[in-house]
Amino acid sequence: MVMAETNVVRADGIFQPVLPKGDVVDMAKKRREPDAEKAKFACRDVRVFYGASEALHGIDMEIANSGVTALIGPSGCGKSTFLRVFNRMNDTIPNARVTGDILMDGEDIYGKKVDPVLLRARVGMVFQKPNPFPKSIYDNVAYGPRIHGLAVSNSELDYIVEKSLKRAGLWDEVKDRLKESGTGLSGGQQQRLVIARAIAVSPEVILMDEPASALDPIATAKLEELIDELKEKYCILIVTHSMAQAARVSQRTAFFHLGDLVEYDDTQSIFTNPKDQRTQDYITGRTG
Amino acid sequence: MILEIFLLIAVSSLGAFFFGKHLAQSRLALAPVGGLSDRAHSLPGYHGYFAAWLVGLAGFAVAALGLAYPKLFNGGLLLALFVAAVGGGFAFSYRQIGAGFRARIQVERFVKGALLLCSGVAVLTTFGIVFSLVFESLRFFEQVPLLDFLTGLQWSPQTALREDQAGQSGAFGAVPIFTGTFMITAVAMFVAAPIGLLIAIYLSEYATKRTRAIVKPFVEILAGVPTVVYGFFALLTVGPAIRGFAEGFGFSVPTQSAIAAGSVMGVMIIPFISSLSDDVINAVPQTLRDGSYALGATKSETMTNVIFPAALPGIIGALLLGVSRAIGETMIVVMAAGRAANLTGNPFEAVTTVTVQIVSLLTGDQEFDSAKTLAAFALGLVLFVLTLVLNVIALLIVRKYRERYE
Numbered sequence: 001m002v003m004a005e006t007n008v009v010r011a012d013g014i015f016q017p018v019l020p021k022g023d024v025v026d027m028a029k030k031r032r033e034p035d036a037e038k039a040k041f042a043c044r045d046v047r048v049f050y051g052a053s054e055a056l057h058g059i060d061m062e063i064a065n066s067g068v069t070a071l072i073g074p075s076g077c078g079k080s081t082f083l084r085v086f087n088r089m090n091d092t093i094p095n096a097r098v099t100g101d102i103l104m105d106g107e108d109i110y111g112k113k114v115d116p117v118l119l120r121a122r123v124g125m126v127f128q129k130p131n132p133f134p135k136s137i138y139d140n141v142a143y144g145p146r147i148h149g150l151a152v153s154n155s156e157l158d159y160i161v162e163k164s165l166k167r168a169g170l171w172d173e174v175k176d177r178l179k180e181s182g183t184g185l186s187g188g189q190q191q192r193l194v195i196a197r198a199i200a201v202s203p204e205v206i207l208m209d210e211p212a213s214a215l216d217p218i219a220t221a222k223l224e225e226l227i228d229e230l231k232e233k234y235c236i237l238i239v240t241h242s243m244a245q246a247a248r249v250s251q252r253t254a255f256f257h258l259g260d261l262v263e264y265d266d267t268q269s270i271f272t273n274p275k276d277q278r279t280q281d282y283i284t285g286r287t288g
Numbered sequence: 289m290i291l292e293i294f295l296l297i298a299v300s301s302l303g304a305f306f307f308g309k310h311l312a313q314s315r316l317a318l319a320p321v322g323g324l325s326d327r328a329h330s331l332p333g334y335h336g337y338f339a340a341w342l343v344g345l346a347g348f349a350v351a352a353l354g355l356a357y358p359k360l361f362n363g364g365l366l367l368a369l370f371v372a373a374v375g376g377g378f379a380f381s382y383r384q385i386g387a388g389f390r391a392r393i394q395v396e397r398f399v400k401g402a403l404l405l406c407s408g409v410a411v412l413t414t415f416g417i418v419f420s421l422v423f424e425s426l427r428f429f430e431q432v433p434l435l436d437f438l439t440g441l442q443w444s445p446q447t448a449l450r451e452d453q454a455g456q457s458g459a460f461g462a463v464p465i466f467t468g469t470f471m472i473t474a475v476a477m478f479v480a481a482p483i484g485l486l487i488a489i490y491l492s493e494y495a496t497k498r499t500r501a502i503v504k505p506f507v508e509i510l511a512g513v514p515t516v517v518y519g520f521f522a523l524l525t526v527g528p529a530i531r532g533f534a535e536g537f538g539f540s541v542p543t544q545s546a547i548a549a550g551s552v553m554g555v556m557i558i559p560f561i562s563s564l565s566d567d568v569i570n571a572v573p574q575t576l577r578d579g580s581y582a583l584g585a586t587k588s589e590t591m592t593n594v595i596f597p598a599a600l601p602g603i604i605g606a607l608l609l610g611v612s613r614a615i616g617e618t619m620i621v622v623m624a625a626g627r628a629a630n631l632t633g634n635p636f637e638a639v640t641t642v643t644v645q646i647v648s649l650l651t652g653d654q655e656f657d658s659a660k661t662l663a664a665f666a667l668g669l670v671l672f673v674l675t676l677v678l679n680v681i682a683l684l685i686v687r688k689y690r691e692r693y694e
Contacts (some may be wrong), residue, residue, distance in 0.1 A: 055592065087582060089578065092577075094645055111472060117584050118584060119584075120581065120582055120584035124583070125582035127575060127579065131573070131578065133576060133579065133580070133593075133594050133598070134598045138400065143583060144583040147583070147585050147589050147593070194579065197579075197583065198583065229593065276486065277550055
C-alpha cells in the first residue's frame with residue numbers, strides 16, 4: 001500500500017501514521033506529549049450524585065500532566081467514583097449525575113459539545129477485574145484502533161498491536177499465540193492485555209481502578225513495573241487499596257474520606273508527614 | 289375405589305408415624321446419652337418417618353398389584369393382602385425401632401428412592417413414546433418401503449378399503465410434506481429471528497428500566513395466546529390480507545398459504561426467542577461492556593463487536609429452540625396452511641406440514657392397522673428425531689456457552 005510508505009515512526013517509538021482527515025482520526029493526531037509543567041485536569045467543586053444521595057462532596061483538585069497520581073482511602077470513600085468522572089463512565093450508570101467543572105487541557109469534558117465516546121478514546125481505563133473480550137489476543141488489542149479507524153492497512157494494525165503489546169510488557173509471552181483467546185491468559189497477563197488494549201488507541205491518560213487487586217504478588221510486581229514505565233508517556237491515575245502500592249508507584253497521593261478530598265500532596269509527604277489526623281490514622285492502619 | 293385405597297394408605301401411614309415416634313420416645317428414654325456409638329442414633333421423629341414410609345410403601349405395593357391384576361386380586365383377597373402388608377410394616381418397625389437403629393439414614397434412603405422414582409417416570413415415558421413410535425413405524429415400513437417414504441414425491445394417503453373401490457391406491461412419499469414443514473418453519477424464523485433478537489437487544493441494552501417493565505410483559509403475552517387463536521387470526525385476517533395485497537399486483541394467491549401460516553407462527557415464536565436471547569445477553573458480564581465503553585466504543589459498536597459475539601452461542605441455542613417449536617406447531621398450520629401436499633418452493637401456495645398430516649390421518653373413522661394410519665407413526669417418528677436432534681444441538685451450544693463464564 002502506498003500509504004504505508006509515507007507513515008512515520010518517530011524517534012520516541014510512537015507510530016504516527018499519515019491519516020485521512022476527519023473528526024475521529026483527529027483525536028489520534030491530537031495526542032499531546034506530557035508537559036510536566038501544566039495540569040492535565042483541573043477539577044472545581046465536583047459532586048457526584050447517585051439518585052438523591054451525594055457520593056462526592058465538591059472536590060477541588062488538579063492532576064499533573066505526567067507521573068502517577070494515586071487515589072487512596074477506605075472503601076466507599078468515593079475514590080472509584082471520582083476516577084470514573086474523568087472518562088465519563090458515570091454516564092453509563094442510570095441516575096448518576098455529575099456537577100462542577102472538570103477541565104482537561106482547559107476544556108470542559110462535561111461540556112455540551114463533548115462526545116463522551118471521543119473523550120474515552122483519549123482517557124483510557126483499566127478495571128479492577130481483568131476484562132479481556134472473548135476474542136483473540138490480537139483482536140482484543142486491535143479493537144480500539146478498529147473502531148476509531150486508526151489504521152488504514154492491516155500492516156499498520158499489526159504494527160499498532162505489536163507496539164502496544166510490547167509497551168504493556170506482554171509481547172514476548174504472547175507473540176506466538178496472537179490468535180488464541182485472550183480469556184485463556186493468566187490473570188496478570190490478562191491485566192497487561194487490557195492495558196495494551198487501552199494503549200492501542202493512544203490515550204493521553206490512563207485510569208486504573210484497583211488494577212492489582214485480583215492479582216498475585218508476582219503479577220502485581222510486574223504490573224507496578226509497567227506502571228512505572230508508562231508514567232513517562234501517560235498521565236496515570238490509580239485507585240488502590242494498598243498503601244504500599246501507592247507509595248511504590250505514585251508521585252502524588254490524594255486521600256479521600258467519606259466523599260471528601262482530605263489531603264493531596266506529594267506521595268512522600270503524605271506517607272511521612274501527613275497533615276490531617278484522618279490521613280495519619282488511615283495510613284498507620286488505625287482506620288479503614 | 290381408588291380414592292378409598294389412597295385414603296386408607298394415608299391413614300395407615302399417618303398412624304405408623306405416631307406409632308413409631310412414640311415407640312422410639314419410650315425406648316430411647318432408656319438409652320445412654322453421650323458418646324458417638326452407644327447413644328441413641330436418631331431422633332424419635334425419624335423413627336416415626338421410617339415407620340410411615342415403610343407402611344405407606346407396603347400399602348402402595350398392594351394397591352399397585354390390585355390395579356395391575358384386577359381379576360386376580362380383588363375384594364376380600366386384596367383387603368387381606370393390604371392388611372397383611374400394612375401389619376407387616378408395623379411389625380417390622382416395632383422390631384427395629386430402638387437406640388441402635390439408624391432411622392435417620394433409612395429415611396434418607398427412602399427420600400432418595402422417591403426422588404429417583406419421579407425422575408424415572410419422565411425417562412420411562414420418553415422411552416415408552418419412542419418405542420411405540422418405532423414399533424408402529426416398523427409395521428408401516430413393512431407395507432411401504434423406507435426409501436419410498438423418505439424420497440417419494442407423491443403424498444396421497446387415501447387407500448381403497450375394498451378391492452372394487454375406485455380411486456386411490458395410496459402414495460406415501462413424505463418429501464412434499466417435509467418441504468412444506470421446512471418452508472413454513474423458514475417463513476416463521478424469517479419473521480421471528482430478527483424481530484425477536486432486536487427486541488432482546490433493545491430490552492437488555494437500550495431500554496430504561498421503566499420501558500423494560502412495560503414492554504417485556506407485553507412481548508411475553510404473545511407466548512400466552514392459545515395457538516388456536518393464532519390459527520383463526522391467520523386464517524381470517526392475515527390470509528385474506530395477503531391475498532388482497534397480492535391481487536392488487538395482479539397475482540392470484542390462495543387464502544391458505546405457507547406465508548400466512550408461517551408469518552403468524554413467527555409472531556408466536558417471537559417471545560421465545562426474545563426472552564431467551566434477553567437472558568443470554570444479560571448474562572454477558574457488565575465488565576465487558578465497561579471495557580468496550582472505556583475504549584470509546586458506542587453502544588451499537590459494543591453490541592455488535594463484543595456482546596453479540598460473546599452471546600452468540602446462547603442466541604443460536606435460542607434460535608434452534610424456536611425452530612423446533614415451529615416444526616412441532618400444529619394448530620396454526622392446520623387452520624391456515626391448507627392440506628394439499630404440494631411440492632413447491634413458492635411460499636404463496638398452499639402447502640401442508642407433517643403435523644397437519646398426522647392430524648388428518650388420525651381424525652375421523654380409522655382402522656388402526658392400515659398403512660394410512662400407521663403412516664402417522666412414521667411421520668411422528670421422523671418429526672421426533674428431527675426436533676430431538678435440534679434440541680440436543682441447542683442444549684450443547686447453550687452448555688458450551690455457560691462454561692465460558694463460570
